[in-house]
Structure formats: C-alpha cells, structure tokens
Amino acid sequence: MMQGRAWRFGDHINTDLIIPGRYLDDPSPSNLAAHAMEDADPTFPRQVRQGDVIVAGRNFGCGSSREQAPVALKSAGVSAVVAGSFARIFYRNCINVGLPVIICPEAGSMVRTWDVIAIDMSRGEVALASGERLSFAPLPGFLLAILEEGGLVPYTRARLKGR
Template identity: 55%
Template sequence: MKGRAWKFGDDIDTDIIVPGRYLIYTDEETLSKHCMEGLDPDFYKKCSKGDFIVAGKNFGCGSSREHAPIALKGVGVSAVIAESFARIFYRNATNVGVPLLEAPGIGKLVENEEIIEVDMENATITSESGETIEFKKLPPFMLEILNQGGLIEYLKNKR
C-alpha cells in the first residue's frame, strides 16, 4: 500500500476523530465529511483513498463508539499507524475493517503529507527518504477479517 501520511499527535480521542454531535449518523459518507474536523475541518477534502493517518500514543482513546473508525473508513484511510492504540478502538476498527498498525518510533520517521509505503507481508513502513521501520505484524486471522472488510463480512463468508 502506498499513500500520503496525515500526521497527528498523542491522545487523539474518538471525539476528535468524529465529534459527538454527528453520532446520529451511521453511514460512512456522512461521517467521513466530519472526520478529524476538530483538528482540520478540511481533512475529508484533502485525504485521498489509500492515505494513512500517522499518530503518536493512545490513538482512539475516549468513548467506545464505532462511528470513529467508520468515519476513517469512509474518508478512504487505508490504515492508521500509531505508537499505540486504545484497546476498545482497536477492536472497533478491526470490526469495521480499518487496519491499525502499531509502529513504535513512527512519529520520528514520517513527516506530514509525506508519501509512505506499507508492506503488510513484511510488516514494514518505508518513508520517501528510504528509511524503514517495522510494525507489529498482524496475525493471519486478523488479516482475513480486514481483507473481508470487517467482522460482519468475514462471518457472512465463513458459512
């Protein structure tokens, strides 16, 4: 996977990912228009399908709503790469089919809007300068869930 990195800091909570006032919506298209709006109101216009969010520690903290990863999926984010994730957000993102890649040191490797390449098979991220960092490799069953588009599609296809 190759795309632009949109860099954010530590403790990005679910209210930053999609503000609570939009919780009356559940569809990807509507939620995507409000993705990261608290930090960048035009994020949904700038982010292209296949881009990445790169963040620090504790990404997805706060309330345990599925709206946040749905917004990320809707805006076209192919993966979120961070130092660490809130546990419940990690589960919700997997359930809706958004890969979360834990990569200690990612903040020092990647600049905002830099094009990066993610190799899921070898669990590496390469910057434009050619520097590479490893991320925690996802287990095969999780990759299968993500490749199916989330837990519901995965379970439907398991029959």
C-alpha cells in the same frame, strides 16, 4: 501493500476528535466522512484523499467505543492508521470494519505530513519517503484474516455459512 500520503497527528487523539458526538445521529458513511477529524484539523474532511494514511503518536482512538470513528476515517478514504499505541476498543473496531492498524512508535518522529509511505501488512514493514524501512509486529493470523476478508461482517458471514 498500501501506499498513501501521510497526515501527522500527535498523542491521545480521542474518538470525539475523530468524529464528534454531535454528528452521530446520522450513521451514514457519507455524513461521518464529511466530519472526520474536523475538531483535530478542520481542513481534513476537505483535503483527505483516497489512500491517505494517518500517522500518530500514543493512545490513538482513546475514549468512546463508537465504531463510527474508524468508519469515518475509512469512508473519508484513509487506508491505514499507524500509531505508537492504540486504545483497545478503537483498535478492535478498526480490524472489524476492515481498516488496517499498525503499531509503530518510530513512525511518529520520522514521518511528516504529505510524505508518501508504503505499508506491507503481512511482512510488517513501513517504507518511508526517505527509503528507510521500519518494521512492526504483524497482526496475529486470525486478525489478518478478518482484515483480508474486508472486516468482521464478511468474515462472520463466511463462518456462519460454513457451519
């Protein structure tokens, strides 16, 4: 169960907006966090707090395969991304770095910035500030397992050890 303040964004938020290419020569999480979302909302890097949730429209994370995009969000404190739909590489990258992703098209129109929302990944439920609940299809078991391990690195480490 996660709970956090919502940041609302629109459709087609691309990976250049999430972390611009001009900052990618330094892959350290602190550098990425310092510039997360700054071209979409310059206040984001300063005002984001641990546990905040991004709520966006269609095609979130379109563009480059850069894994620095979900790393930037996670390092900045974002606990989950809820969107109407995701671009496929970004979606995979989120799971692989241990950042929960939720496909929930209704959330975009019902959540406002600073609403506090709660997410239950295994039940597939978003609880809104109003008390209303939205359901989403839970991730397939093996993806949930990767998330629960904290990402693909610890998951594969365990898998390799088990061999």
